Amino acid sequence: MVTRLDLFIDRMVSQRACIDFAIAETDAMDGPVFELGLGNGRTFHHMRERITGRDVYVFDRSVEAHPDSIPADHLTVLGDVQETLPQALDRFGATASLIHADLGGHNLEKNDAFARLISPLVEPLLAPGGIMVSSDRMYFDALDEMPLPAGAVKGRCFVYRR
Numbered sequence: 001m002v003t004r005l006d007l008f009i010d011r012m013v014s015q016r017a018c019i020d021f022a023i024a025e026t027d028a029m030d031g032p033v034f035e036l037g038l039g040n041g042r043t044f045h046h047m048r049e050r051i052t053g054r055d056v057y058v059f060d061r062s063v064e065a066h067p068d069s070i071p072a073d074h075l076t077v078l079g080d081v082q083e084t085l086p087q088a089l090d091r092f093g094a095t096a097s098l099i100h101a102d103l104g105g106h107n108l109e110k111n112d113a114f115a116r117l118i119s120p121l122v123e124p125l126l127a128p129g130g131i132m133v134s135s136d137r138m139y140f141d142a143l144d145e146m147p148l149p150a151g152a153v154k155g156r157c158f159v160y161r162r
Protein backbone atom coordinates (compact mmCIF):
# COMPACT_ATOMS: atom_id res chain seq x y z
CA MET A 1 0.00 0.00 0.00
CA VAL A 2 1.37 3.37 -1.04
CA THR A 3 0.87 5.76 1.85
CA ARG A 4 0.19 9.50 1.76
CA LEU A 5 3.73 10.00 3.05
CA ASP A 6 5.08 7.95 0.13
CA LEU A 7 3.07 10.07 -2.33
CA PHE A 8 4.21 13.32 -0.73
CA ILE A 9 7.87 12.30 -0.83
CA ASP A 10 7.53 11.12 -4.46
CA ARG A 11 6.00 14.49 -5.39
CA MET A 12 8.76 16.51 -3.73
CA VAL A 13 11.58 14.38 -5.18
CA SER A 14 9.96 14.54 -8.63
CA GLN A 15 9.47 18.31 -8.49
CA ARG A 16 13.13 18.83 -7.72
CA ALA A 17 14.35 16.39 -10.38
CA CYS A 18 12.09 17.87 -13.07
CA ILE A 19 12.78 21.50 -12.14
CA ASP A 20 16.56 20.92 -12.07
CA PHE A 21 16.34 19.15 -15.44
CA ALA A 22 14.27 22.01 -16.93
CA ILE A 23 16.63 24.66 -15.56
CA ALA A 24 19.65 22.93 -17.12
CA GLU A 25 17.87 22.33 -20.45
CA THR A 26 16.84 26.01 -20.76
CA ASP A 27 20.04 27.50 -19.35
CA ALA A 28 20.98 29.20 -22.62
CA MET A 29 17.57 30.90 -22.89
CA ASP A 30 16.96 34.35 -21.48
CA GLY A 31 13.15 34.52 -21.40
CA PRO A 32 11.34 34.80 -18.06
CA VAL A 33 10.47 31.90 -15.78
CA PHE A 34 6.91 31.55 -14.49
CA GLU A 35 6.05 29.85 -11.19
CA LEU A 36 2.31 29.09 -11.15
CA GLY A 37 1.27 28.57 -7.52
CA LEU A 38 3.52 30.01 -4.82
CA GLY A 39 2.05 28.17 -1.82
CA ASN A 40 4.70 27.86 0.88
CA GLY A 41 7.29 28.97 -1.69
CA ARG A 42 9.55 25.89 -1.62
CA THR A 43 9.72 25.37 -5.37
CA PHE A 44 9.92 29.13 -5.96
CA HIS A 45 12.85 29.35 -3.52
CA HIS A 46 14.57 26.44 -5.28
CA MET A 47 14.19 28.07 -8.71
CA ARG A 48 15.19 31.52 -7.51
CA GLU A 49 18.38 30.08 -5.97
CA ARG A 50 19.24 27.88 -8.96
CA ILE A 51 18.40 30.19 -11.87
CA THR A 52 20.72 33.00 -12.87
CA GLY A 53 20.13 35.74 -15.42
CA ARG A 54 16.37 35.16 -15.75
CA ASP A 55 13.48 36.78 -13.90
CA VAL A 56 11.26 34.36 -11.96
CA TYR A 57 7.66 35.66 -11.92
CA VAL A 58 5.21 34.19 -9.42
CA PHE A 59 1.48 33.79 -10.10
CA ASP A 60 -0.92 33.20 -7.21
CA ARG A 61 -4.08 34.60 -5.70
CA SER A 62 -2.14 35.83 -2.68
CA VAL A 63 1.33 35.70 -1.14
CA GLU A 64 1.32 33.50 1.95
CA ALA A 65 4.75 31.90 1.70
CA HIS A 66 7.60 31.33 4.13
CA PRO A 67 9.39 34.65 4.81
CA ASP A 68 12.48 33.43 2.88
CA SER A 69 10.36 32.76 -0.19
CA ILE A 70 8.56 36.04 -0.83
CA PRO A 71 8.92 37.23 -4.44
CA ALA A 72 9.71 40.88 -5.17
CA ASP A 73 6.63 43.00 -5.83
CA HIS A 74 7.55 43.61 -9.46
CA LEU A 75 7.84 39.85 -10.03
CA THR A 76 4.52 39.01 -8.36
CA VAL A 77 1.35 38.56 -10.44
CA LEU A 78 -1.65 38.44 -8.13
CA GLY A 79 -5.03 37.02 -9.10
CA ASP A 80 -6.69 33.92 -10.45
CA VAL A 81 -4.51 32.37 -13.16
CA GLN A 82 -7.59 32.08 -15.39
CA GLU A 83 -7.38 35.87 -15.61
CA THR A 84 -3.66 36.54 -15.13
CA LEU A 85 -2.37 34.03 -17.71
CA PRO A 86 -4.20 35.71 -20.65
CA GLN A 87 -2.92 39.06 -19.32
CA ALA A 88 0.59 37.59 -19.22
CA LEU A 89 0.28 36.58 -22.88
CA ASP A 90 -0.51 40.21 -23.79
CA ARG A 91 2.42 41.40 -21.67
CA PHE A 92 5.12 38.82 -22.46
CA GLY A 93 4.03 37.04 -25.62
CA ALA A 94 5.52 33.58 -26.27
CA THR A 95 8.75 34.25 -24.36
CA ALA A 96 8.76 32.05 -21.23
CA SER A 97 11.80 29.78 -21.08
CA LEU A 98 10.45 27.69 -18.20
CA ILE A 99 7.00 27.39 -16.63
CA HIS A 100 6.45 25.38 -13.46
CA ALA A 101 2.90 24.72 -12.29
CA ASP A 102 1.86 23.31 -8.93
CA LEU A 103 -1.67 24.64 -8.58
CA GLY A 104 -3.51 21.58 -7.34
CA GLY A 105 -4.82 20.44 -3.98
CA HIS A 106 -5.88 17.08 -2.59
CA ASN A 107 -8.78 16.43 -4.98
CA LEU A 108 -7.28 14.68 -8.02
CA GLU A 109 -10.45 15.01 -10.14
CA LYS A 110 -10.58 18.76 -9.52
CA ASN A 111 -6.86 19.05 -10.29
CA ASP A 112 -7.36 17.26 -13.59
CA ALA A 113 -10.33 19.44 -14.56
CA PHE A 114 -8.36 22.57 -13.71
CA ALA A 115 -5.33 21.35 -15.70
CA ARG A 116 -7.62 20.90 -18.73
CA LEU A 117 -8.98 24.41 -18.22
CA ILE A 118 -5.65 26.18 -18.02
CA SER A 119 -3.64 24.14 -20.56
CA PRO A 120 -4.71 26.41 -23.47
CA LEU A 121 -3.79 29.45 -21.35
CA VAL A 122 -0.30 28.12 -20.51
CA GLU A 123 0.63 26.70 -23.92
CA PRO A 124 0.99 30.00 -25.88
CA LEU A 125 3.26 31.53 -23.21
CA LEU A 126 6.15 29.13 -23.82
CA ALA A 127 8.97 30.20 -26.15
CA PRO A 128 10.26 27.74 -28.77
CA GLY A 129 12.58 25.37 -26.90
CA GLY A 130 10.97 26.30 -23.57
CA ILE A 131 9.99 23.67 -21.01
CA MET A 132 6.88 23.29 -18.88
CA VAL A 133 6.95 21.22 -15.68
CA SER A 134 3.68 20.35 -13.99
CA SER A 135 2.51 18.31 -11.03
CA ASP A 136 -0.63 17.46 -13.04
CA ARG A 137 -0.96 16.03 -16.53
CA MET A 138 -1.56 18.87 -18.97
CA TYR A 139 -3.60 18.85 -22.19
CA PHE A 140 -1.54 20.63 -24.84
CA ASP A 141 -2.00 20.65 -28.61
CA ALA A 142 1.52 21.46 -29.77
CA LEU A 143 3.88 20.66 -26.89
CA ASP A 144 5.69 17.34 -26.67
CA GLU A 145 5.68 15.32 -23.46
CA MET A 146 9.28 14.46 -22.55
CA PRO A 147 10.62 11.39 -20.75
CA LEU A 148 11.09 12.05 -17.04
CA PRO A 149 14.61 12.77 -15.81
CA ALA A 150 16.40 10.39 -13.45
CA GLY A 151 14.99 10.58 -9.94
CA ALA A 152 11.46 11.60 -10.94
CA VAL A 153 8.57 9.23 -10.23
CA LYS A 154 6.12 8.44 -13.05
CA GLY A 155 2.77 10.14 -12.54
CA ARG A 156 4.02 12.61 -9.96
CA CYS A 157 5.44 15.14 -12.43
CA PHE A 158 5.07 15.87 -16.14
CA VAL A 159 7.53 17.63 -18.47
CA TYR A 160 6.65 19.22 -21.83
CA ARG A 161 8.70 21.07 -24.44
CA ARG A 162 7.76 23.40 -27.29
Ligand code: SAM
Pocket residue numbers: 036037038039040041042043044059060061062079080081082102103104105
Ligand atom coordinates in the same frame (compact mmCIF):
# COMPACT_ATOMS: atom_id res chain seq x y z
N1 SAM B 1 4.92 24.57 -5.16
C1 SAM B 1 4.52 25.28 -3.95
C2 SAM B 1 5.57 25.07 -2.89
O1 SAM B 1 6.62 24.44 -3.17
O2 SAM B 1 5.39 25.55 -1.76
C3 SAM B 1 3.15 24.84 -3.47
C4 SAM B 1 2.00 25.35 -4.31
S1 SAM B 1 0.43 25.05 -3.55
C5 SAM B 1 0.24 23.31 -3.71
C6 SAM B 1 -0.74 25.63 -4.70
C7 SAM B 1 -0.87 27.14 -4.82
O3 SAM B 1 -1.60 27.43 -6.01
C8 SAM B 1 -1.62 27.83 -3.68
O4 SAM B 1 -0.83 28.86 -3.13
C9 SAM B 1 -2.86 28.40 -4.33
O5 SAM B 1 -3.26 29.67 -3.81
C10 SAM B 1 -2.45 28.53 -5.79
N2 SAM B 1 -3.58 28.46 -6.71
C11 SAM B 1 -4.45 27.43 -6.85
N3 SAM B 1 -5.38 27.74 -7.77
C12 SAM B 1 -5.09 28.99 -8.22
C13 SAM B 1 -5.70 29.86 -9.18
N4 SAM B 1 -6.80 29.50 -9.85
N5 SAM B 1 -5.13 31.07 -9.39
C14 SAM B 1 -4.01 31.43 -8.71
N6 SAM B 1 -3.39 30.65 -7.80
C15 SAM B 1 -3.93 29.45 -7.55
